[in-house]
Amino acid sequence: MPEVFFFISDIKQVFPARPLSPSILVAILGAIVLLSLFVYRRGWGLPIWLRLSLAVSRMVVLALIVATLLEPTALVSESHTRVRSLPVLLDVSESMSMKDQRKRPEDIVDAATALGMIPLGKEVEVDRAVMGLDTKQRQVISSSSRLDFGAAILTESGRATFESLSETLDLSYHSFGQSQSLISDSALVSDEDLVGLKATESSTSIAASLEAVANSGGIPPAGIILLSDGIDNASSQRSEAILQDLGARGIPVFPVPVGLSDPDDVSIRKIVMQEVAFSGDRVPVQVHLKSEGYERRTARLSVLLNDRRVSSRVVRFDGGLQFEEIDFRVDVYEKGAARIDVMIEPFDDEVSVENNGVAQSIRVVNEKINVLYIEGNARWEFRYLRAILKRDPRINATFIGSNVGPEVARNSPEHIERFPGSREEAFSYDLVILGDVDSSFFTGEELSLLEELIRDRGASLLMLCGPMHSPSSYKDTPVETILPVRFDSDEKWEKVSESVYPVLTPEGRSSLVMTLENEEELNDRIWGRMAPMDQLPPLLSAKPGATVLAVLSDSTSRDQSYPLVAWQRYGTGKCMSIASDRLWRLRYKAGDKYHWRLWSQSIQFMTLSRLMGEHKRVRLETDRSFYPVDGQCRLYAHVLDDNFDPIVQPIFRVSVTGLDGKQVKELVSLRPDRSQAGLYEGYFTPVEAGRYRLEANEDDRDVSSSTEFQVSDIRQELLDTDMRPDHLQRIAELTGGAVIGIRELPQLTSLIKSDPVEITLLSERPLWDNGIVALLLVGLLGFEWFLRRKHDLP
Numbered sequence: 054m055p056e057v058f059f060f061i062s063d064i065k066q067v068f069p070a071r072p073l074s075p076s077i078l079v080a081i082l083g084a085i086v087l088l089s090l091f092v093y094r095r096g097w098g099l100p101i102w103l104r105l106s107l108a109v110s111r112m113v114v115l116a117l118i119v120a121t122l123l124e125p126t127a128l129v130s131e132s133h134t135r136v137r138s139l140p141v142l143l144d145v146s147e148s149m150s151m152k153d154q155r156k157r158p159e160d161i162v163d164a165a166t167a168l169g170m171i172p173l174g175k176e177v178e179v180d181r182a183v184m185g186l187d188t189k190q191r192q193v194i195s196s197s198s199r200l201d202f203g204a205a206i207l208t209e210s211g212r213a214t215f216e217s218l219s220e221t222l223d224l225s226y227h228s229f230g231q232s233q234s235l236i237s238d239s240a241l242v243s244d245e246d247l248v249g250l251k252a253t254e255s256s257t258s259i260a261a262s263l264e265a266v267a268n269s270g271g272i273p274p275a276g277i278i279l280l281s282d283g284i285d286n287a288s289s290q291r292s293e294a295i296l297q298d299l300g301a302r303g304i305p306v307f308p309v310p311v312g313l314s315d316p317d318d319v320s321i322r323k324i325v326m327q328e329v330a331f332s333g334d335r336v337p338v339q340v341h342l343k344s345e346g347y348e349r350r351t352a353r354l355s356v357l358l359n360d361r362r363v364s365s366r367v368v369r370f371d372g373g374l375q376f377e378e379i380d381f382r383v384d385v386y387e388k389g390a391a392r393i394d395v396m397i398e399p400f401d402d403e404v405s406v407e408n409n410g411v412a413q414s415i416r417v418v419n420e421k422i423n424v425l426y427i428e429g430n431a432r433w434e435f436r437y438l439r440a441i442l443k444r445d446p447r448i449n450a451t452f453i454g455s456n457v458g459p460e461v462a463r464n465s466p467e468h469i470e471r472f473p474g475s476r477e478e479a480f481s482y483d484l485v486i487l488g489d490v491d492s493s494f495f496t497g498e499e500l501s502l503l504e505e506l507i508r509d510r511g512a513s514l515l516m517l518c519g520p521m522h523s524p525s526s527y528k529d530t531p532v533e534t535i536l537p538v539r540f541d542s543d544e545k546w547e548k549v550s551e552s553v554y555p556v557l558t559p560e561g562r563s564s565l566v567m568t569l570e571n572e573e574e575l576n577d578r579i580w581g582r583m584a585p586m587d588q589l590p591p592l593l594s595a596k597p598g599a600t601v602l603a604v605l606s607d608s609t610s611r612d613q614s615y616p617l618v619a620w621q622r623y624g625t626g627k628c629m630s631i632a633s634d635r636l637w638r639l640r641y642k643a644g645d646k647y648h649w650r651l652w653s654q655s656i657q658f659m660t661l662s663r664l665m666g667e668h669k670r671v672r673l674e675t676d677r678s679f680y681p682v683d684g685q686c687r688l689y690a691h692v693l694d695d696n697f698d699p700i701v702q703p704i705f706r707v708s709v710t711g712l713d714g715k716q717v718k719e720l721v722s723l724r725p726d727r728s729q730a731g732l733y734e735g736y737f738t739p740v741e742a743g744r745y746r747l748e749a750n751e752d753d754r755d756v757s758s759s760t761e762f763q764v765s766d767i768r769q770e771l772l773d774t775d776m777r778p779d780h781l782q783r784i785a786e787l788t789g790g791a792v793i794g795i796r797e798l799p800q801l802t803s804l805i806k807s808d809p810v811e812i813t814l815l816s817e818r819p820l821w822d823n824g825i826v827a828l829l830l831v832g833l834l835g836f837e838w839f840l841r842r843k844h845d846l847p
Contacts, residue, residue, distance in 0.1 A: 338356065342368065355395070413763075472502070689723075
């Protein structure tokens with residue numbers, strides 16, 4: 054039976070749990086009154102006071118029964134004093150398994166303090182304390198992982214601090230990586246509680262773990278103690294907002310850094326390498342190396358192609374970030390994706406060897422590029438470009454001179470007289486370079502054939518503008534439709550100031566076409582050499598959907614940016630427009646290095662999609678060429694019918710086949726993307742490392758491209774080995790806490806507010822489920838029965 058409500062607390066409100074409308078309630082009460090008066094309307098010789106007493110008793114009984122059926126409930130408030138909680142979080146991600154090799158005396162003393170070899174809170178002379186450590190203690194320090202130090206803080210060196218905190222706070226201990234889990238809710242944690250902890254979590258989300266423990270109780274905790282190296286690789290965009298919310302709620306976080314911010318380590322941060330190469334090519338690779346603790350030492354840098362070493366050289370470490378160049382020859386003659394591993398030889402005492410290599414995929418092409426160059430003006434750009442095309446072993450070049458006689462074509466196997474009239478011959482070209490040629494040189498059928506080659510056969514058109522005919526003479530022709538820019542055919546070429554030079558757009562900076570040097574500032578300076586450009590065609594703007602790679606440096610003084618270099622897709626092919634024919638100025642003081650690189654990269658960009666089969670009716674793609682094990686591979690299929698119109702259907706099935714090991718084949722159903730007709734997408738999750746091929750189903754394989762991708766077991770936690778004191782400091786600042794060093798742990802007792810909190814709770818208490826109601830009913834009914842018996846009433 055619940056307590057008598059009059060002594061529980063103040064009643065704030067009373068309301069019926071099963072309410073009735075006022076009119077019905079009045080009608081019921083009226084009926085009770087009338088019924089009671091009707092029963093005792095006769096006198097039977099009784100005095101009026103007795104009849105009124107019996108009637109009132111009957112009315113009260115019936116009213117109580119009705120009130121009980123309505124379940125009257127009271128809203129009451131209660132005040133309680135609660136002890137605040139203090140969660141302690143211990144990082145168990147893979148980075149906590151690293152064993153830092155400490156050399157600085159301060160770091161050694163911190164480690165010895167954490168392990169309980171030096172008393173906590175005692176002022177020590179660092180050098181003397183280090184000298185006082187024996188050989189066994191030094192071995193324990195060097196063999197202890199970051200997790201070992203964190204566990205020792207909880208069970209040994211920091212035990213007195215946590216015991217003091219537990220006198221006024223409710224401590225709990227949690228491990229965390231991607232999410233948190235409870236270790237113990239006892240006041241102190243024991244070695245037995247931590248014996249099963251392993252640093253095996255594959256990712257770390259500090260903010261999410263802090264949020265989880267902060268919201269686990271009804272009362273905000275007094276603070277949160279965080280033992281971590283600060284490496285955070287799984288936080289979401291909400292992380293900053295979560296930390297600010299903790300600060301606003303008065304929940305400070307006190308990070309205790311575990312680890313070194315500059316451990317002895319050599320790592321490859323990234324590699325810069327082209328994504329596609331031809332069989333037999335030499336591919337340059339720029340390697341970004343970072344080293345700490347190995348200055349003036351050397352190691353071997355190697356390149357592996359499909360697990361075979363194909364190149365190596367010895368590098369000397371300078372300390373910090375350095376850039377090294379290495380190249381290799383593509384000795385693979387099968388078209389498809391090949392795995393490239395760039396590795397640096399590890400040292401025995403490195404904190405991690407997982408970051409000594411970087412894997413990437415390169416697409417190998419084993420076919421030559423068929424290029425048709427049509428020119429009507431023997432300008433400087435033609436002379437240099439002609440030489441580039443002729444000496445490149447990857448290119449089969451054919452030339453048409455619109456201003457020379459047919460005898461040149463008869464006497465030279467590399468020249469033809471006109472644009473091919475037969476579809477078979479015309480469709481054999483992967484790229485058509487259209488120079489300063491009058492549109493009248495072509496027949497209407499030839500221009501239509503050129504458009505079909507680009508639109509339906511996946512070839513590309515590159516227009517190198519010229520002052521005589523290109524692009525002005527192509528007004529109202531199929532070429533005007535193909536071009537990525539709009540032009541004014543009635544205007545003359547514009548004179549350009551000598552100080553104006555090309556400026557790359559953000560798309561241009563990220564494009565391999567415009568990358569002449571990997572260093573951004575140097576790349577910009579090289580493009581600045583392409584001045585003066587003398588004159589430029591009257592281009593109005595880029596077309597909607599076109600990508601502009603370069604504009605002019607005087608764009609701020611123009612109504613619209615001038616599309617100096619732009620490209621767009623046209624059907625299954627591509628078209629690029631280069632407005633200036635002064636590209637040869639890139640040869641200034643550099644020979645043909647940059648001029649050749651620009652044309653080589655442009656030709657490669659324009660033709661590789663066709664060479665890789667991407668111009669077919671079914672084009673398969675992945676969002677990346679390299680994935681981690683258990684990562685999510687996003688698959689795309691662009692599906693067209695025989696007329697190259699989009700096909701819309703509920704499902705398009707593809708297969709993913711492992712090319713290494715068991716060669717398991719898995720069918721994947723792609724669903725239509727509502728934003729684009731003919732586009733289907735789906736997901737595949739690889740469970741094993743290796744090479745995979747994405748193909749269409751058996752019925753569509755003849756009209757479909759295929760693509761390959763690599764899967765590697767990437768341990769993200771072991772790639773970045775540096776402890777992140779900046780991140781831990783940011784956490785403390787946003788939440789109103791402070792970063793606490795290992796030797797400063799006793800300060801926690803004064804920094805954390807341990808006062809109990811008084812809270813007021815509102816609760817609903819049923820008034821009908823109460824002994825007083827039962828006593829009233831029994832008493833009133835007994836009183837009525839007694840009077841009726843006494844006066845011998847029926």
